[in-house]
Every structure is written in C-alpha cells, then in structure tokens.
Amino acid sequence: MAGVHAAGVPAAGGPAAGGAALRGTGLYRTHRRGREEVHALRGVDVAVAPGEVVALLGRSGSGKTTLLHCLVGWERPDRGEVTVPGARSPGEADWSTLAVVPQRLGLLDELTLADNVAMPARLAGAPDPRAAALAGLEQLGLGALADRLPDEVSLGEQQRTALARALVLRPAFLVADEPTGRLDQELSVHVLGVLRACADTGTGVLVASHDPLVVAAADRVVRLSDGRVVGAGDGGDAAGGQPARSAG
Numbered sequence: 001m002a003g004v005h006a007a008g009v010p011a012a013g014g015p016a017a018g019g020a021a022l023r024g025t026g027l028y029r030t031h032r033r034g035r036e037e038v039h040a041l042r043g044v045d046v047a048v049a050p051g052e053v054v055a056l057l058g059r060s061g062s063g064k065t066t067l068l069h070c071l072v073g074w075e076r077p078d079r080g081e082v083t084v085p086g087a088r089s090p091g092e093a094d095w096s097t098l099a100v101v102p103q104r105l106g107l108l109d110e111l112t113l114a115d116n117v118a119m120p121a122r123l124a125g126a127p128d129p130r131a132a133a134l135a136g137l138e139q140l141g142l143g144a145l146a147d148r149l150p151d152e153v154s155l156g157e158q159q160r161t162a163l164a165r166a167l168v169l170r171p172a173f174l175v176a177d178e179p180t181g182r183l184d185q186e187l188s189v190h191v192l193g194v195l196r197a198c199a200d201t202g203t204g205v206l207v208a209s210h211d212p213l214v215v216a217a218a219d220r221v222v223r224l225s226d227g228r229v230v231g232a233g234d235g236g237d238a239a240g241g242q243p244a245r246s247a248g
C-alpha cells in the first residue's frame with residue numbers, strides 16, 4: 001500500500017534524531033495523459049541519511065522529478081512507501097523536517113526575496129524570520145537584493161532565493177530539483193559548498209541534477225533510467241576520480 005509514514009522524533013529544527021534516513025521503498029508511479037500511461041517510476045528504492053549529499057542522476061524524463069515529488073508528498077506513489085523521519089503525521093512533514101527546492105521554484109511574485117525566504121519561518125512561528133531570511137540570502141550572495149521582487153532579479157538569483165527559503169528552518173532533509181541548473185560554474189560551486197555545509201551540520205541532501213559539478217560534490221550517486229535505479233556509487237568516483245567533497 002502506498003503511504004507516507006512518520007518515523008522518529010526530530011530535534012527541534014535540526015536533523016532527525018537517531019540517524020534515520022529519508023526513504024522511498026518500492027515506489028511505482030504512473031502518469032496518465034488521456035489514454036496514454038507513462039510509467040515514471042517502476043519500483044524505485046532510494047534513501048538519504050542525515051549528513052550525506054546524494055546526487056540523483058538520469059536523462060531528461062527518467063523520473064527524477066516524479067521521485068522527488070513522491071518523497072516530499074506532492075505526488076502519491078501508486079505503490080510503495082515513503083518514510084520521512086520526524087514527520088509529525090503521515091504526509092505532513094513541515095519545512096524544518098523536509099524542505100524543497102522545486103524545479104519551478106515557486107517564489108511568490110508579490111513578495112520581496114526576503115519575504116519569500118522568511119515565509120517558512122513565519123508559518124512555523126520561528127523567532128525573527130526576517131533576520132533568518134537576511135542571513136540566508138547573505139550566505140548565498142544575495143544580501144544586496146533582499147528587498148527586490150523576484151521579477152527584478154535574474155533566474156539564477158531566483159534559484160538561489162528558493163534555496164535560501166528551503167534552508168531557512170535548517171531542515172533535517174533537503175530535496176532540490178536541479179538547484180544549479182541556472183547558475184554559472186562559480187556560483188554552482190558556491191551553492192554546492194552551501195549544501196555541503198548543511199550536510200556537515202547533519203542535513204540529508206538529495207539533489208536531482210544533470211550537472212557534473214553536483215556529481216563531484218556528492219557522497220553518493222543514484223542513477224535513474226526509465227523509472228528504475230540502474231546504478232549507484234560514490235559521487236567523486238562517478239565524476240572521474242575527483243574527491244567527493246571538492247566543492248565544499
């Protein structure tokens with residue numbers, strides 16, 4: 001039976017207690033387009049432990065986004081189970097437990113970058129959301145743009161804003177869909193350094209990407225093809241022998 005299960009109790013705002021992994025087991029997901037069925041996931045197992053960076057690789061259409069959506073509860077698998085350590089109730093992980101950088105970013109057009117980033121902290125009733133948002137924007141090199149609207153900054157700046165928003169509650173797990181897709185190499189390395197720093201404080205990070213820099217920065221890679229896991233290994237090794245933590 002498909003479902004999302006709570007497991008364990010989180011440290012407040014921090015990584016899941018006890019080292020439990022974010023996990024998808026035996027996931028199947030079929031999209032329907034009229035009469036056509038697209039088998040986006042065909043029995044995928046994936047796990048992300050606290051403190052590790054896992055790169056999710058695969059060609060366009062291989063099922064990466066569908067898998068991420070199932071893990072965060074935006075899509076329901078037809079079969080299989082998702083386990084979110086620290087979720088308060090099935091299907092209701094908040095952004096201190098499991099935060100997302102969606103492929104389409106989802107910034108609110110009428111809010112400044114600072115207010116977008118502060119939003120999860122405001123909704124969670126965290127102290128001083130604006131200060132937390134400004135610190136996050138600063139960390140991603142966007143401090144000077146805090147009071148601009150999303151359509152007054154570049155796509156790459158919007159992308160980093162979405163990452164700052166995902167990190168504002170110091171989530172136990174972070175799931176990011178192509179977080180360097182709109183960035184040049186220098187900024188990609190910077191962003192990957194931020195992700196590594198998060199992992200070093202205990203956050204489990206899953207990054208769907210086509211970017212070789214992400215592979216080089218990952219501890220592990222999981223490769224999808226046509227809705228199945230077809231390979232897994234060390235990040236640095238998969239990138240051609242570069243050290244897994246070179247982008248930190």
Ligand SMILES: Nc1ncnc2c1ncn2[C@@H]1O[C@H](COP(=O)(O)OP(=O)(O)OP(=O)(O)O)[C@@H](O)[C@H]1O
Nearest residue numbers: 031032033038040059060061062063064065066067
């Ligand atoms: N809502 C949908 N309705 C119908 N088909 C869909 C839907 N979403 C995804 N698909 C199909 O499911 C398959 C997997 O798509 P998915 O977006 O998960 O792949 P992806 O690996 O993330 O691709 P990309 O790297 O291009 O983002 C593709 O064939 C895609 O066309």
